[in-house]
Amino acid sequence: MSSNDEQMNGQHRPNSILDQLELPQARKDKQRLARLRTAWKESWQEGGFLYQRWEEVFQARHASWHGIANWIKAAALVAGISLIVLMVDTAGDIASATLNGLSAAPAPGAGDGSGLWGTVDHPIQVFLADQAAHLSVAPAALYAFWQLTGLLGLVGGFLGNAGARIAWVLFGIGSLAMIWSAAPAGGRAAATGLAALMWALASIFALRGLTLRPIVHNHPPQYQFNPALHLHATIPAPTPAGDDSDDEPDNVHPLQR
Template sequence: MPADKPQNGQHRPNRTDVLPASPASGPLTRLRTTWGAAWEDGGFLHRRAAEVGQFWRTGWDDAAVWIKTVTLIAGASVIVLMVGAAADIATTVLGSLSAAPAVDVGAVDSGGLWGTVDHPVRAYLADQAAHLTVTPAALYRAWQTAGVIALIGGFLGNAGARLTWLVWGAASIFMIWSASPDGGRAAATGLAALMWALASIVALHGLTLRPVVHHHPPHWQFSPNLHIHAAPVPASNGPADAPTSSIIRPRQH
């Protein structure tokens, strides 16, 4: 007896009618269908993957527009982040320099060769800081930092660092000349110039004053081709134009 025939005047449902219908048209099924169609030949994601592969093979010039746009936006974002980080670092360094405590110039040990040139610099900066909104210690640290950066950068061959080293040395000698006692001003300035010259061996390493001359020998191009131009031969008009020859016979006696 069929299962779906009515029994006792009542309809008996089939087993397939009792089970819930399969969600063939649900959101997850549609998402899977769309994802698979996008990766098929000619699909959206398939074309984008092919453009990325072409970019790695051919380079920037033949890249798709969307690849160039995404790359430029990402590069600009990285630059903005780097500039922001550099600004935060610079703000922190300058803040620490400005908040440096004051240093008593008289308490600094002025003995030895280094003290002879260091004490006048501290005294000069302390005198100038009295008219500025910065502590003498902050000026002294800034002077030290500039000298170290110029020394290292000059050794690495940076032109700007070498120029900074020259300006830093000239300013240091001027400060030592201005703040040194009258009796030992010449000796302190000469010693500072000597020490600066010795340090310049490191800072100006590889610098030469000789002009760089590039010799480019001329390139002669010799072509051993011999061109022979044949003279035109006049057209022949018959036997009259033929060359004649005279035969000399021996004379008989």
């Protein structure tokens, strides 16, 4: 092939049919892809953008919160807030489904109230059933909530949670009030006293370690302050004996005859 076929009027002449059929847009796409590959390689070289970000992530494992890069802090805060929102939303759905299930549950069997536990539990069921008739909630939901409160107060109080212990105390007071209100008049005092004894025995575990005696911590002071008064007096140097000429003014002369 001659040089005239390869070059005409100073311009490159296509050497194949594929070059002739190649569209200008395809060439632009190839050039853009080549530039992207070049930029990707340069960003991972030392001093590149991605290289520096990776170094910041690697150093964040051993640095304090103030030494971490700002973009890592922002990403961590966004991820934490998103996780909290997701957990709150999930907890709300679970609580809503539980309450709906309790509301649709059938009423518990009242029983005949025989036995020690029946003497305490039967008046509570009767009281909750009477109160539920005036409320838009099922008796089963009230009874299940009462049981759940007692269980959480007992377990949480055993683990030392202050809020659970407060809930346990309120649970016991409310239970005694319900038993006193719904128990038969002839055995009201006995049923309430028996419930109080049961609640006191369970409080051994729920309120373990709780004391009403104030705790006094005597710690020696970490820093001791010793006041001291320092006086700095400047004492003039003594004048040598026989040297009184410096004390006389220059215009005073001895009397001469």
